[in-house]
Amino acid sequence: MDLKEKASKxxxxxxxxxxxxxxxxxxYDENGIEYKTFNAKDGHGIAKxxxxxxxxxxxxGRKNGTVDRRAMxxxxxxxxxxxxxxxxxxxxxxxxxxxxxxxxxxxxxxxxDIPILQKVGIAACPSDAVDKVRKVxxxxxxKSGGHGAVRELCDLIFDAQHxxx
Numbered sequence: 001m002d003l004k005e006k007a008s009k010x011x012x013x014x015x016x017x018x019x020x021x022x023x024x025x026x027x028y029d030e031n032g033i034e035y036k037t038f039n040a041k042d043g044h045g046i047a048k049x050x051x052x053x054x055x056x057x058x059x060x061g062r063k064n065g066t067v068d069r070r071a072m073x074x075x076x077x078x079x080x081x082x083x084x085x086x087x088x089x090x091x092x093x094x095x096x097x098x099x100x101x102x103x104x105x106x107x108x109x110x111x112x113d114i115p116i117l118q119k120v121g122i123a124a125c126p127s128d129a130v131d132k133v134r135k136v137x138x139x140x141x142x143k144s145g146g147h148g149a150v151r152e153l154c155d156l157i158f159d160a161q162h163x164x165x
Contacts, residue, residue, distance in 0.1 A: 007160035011103040017060040019109035023146030036066045045154030
């Protein structure tokens, strides 16, 4: 099955945060408050996906209020933070929404993402993902994390599902 055909079957898009929806930078102020910067074009891609009726989720290892705010703004279906072992969370989402791995796209950039990437229909990563991740992905964005990688994946899936319109 080619990538376009796999994209046409996706019902759930799942994203890591650091290095995927951000450039991986972690910024603290003098009070220890952590800040993240998100890309507006990535946000538009996610908004398009949400409006088209697909499910979206965040599963990330760190916990930060900025992520909650971004997820709320973009109307993410599910948000899980502070998760070290991500696969059980995805398996629970599959059960909840009656989906299988072939209907999932996951974008990650580092080793904790590999167990999920090895199972999903579209295993995606930004261009600057670590080599071990790049080796298991069937979609490697031409863009880096936080700089349009998410948008490129969203456009691929949206276009594959709306080709005849």
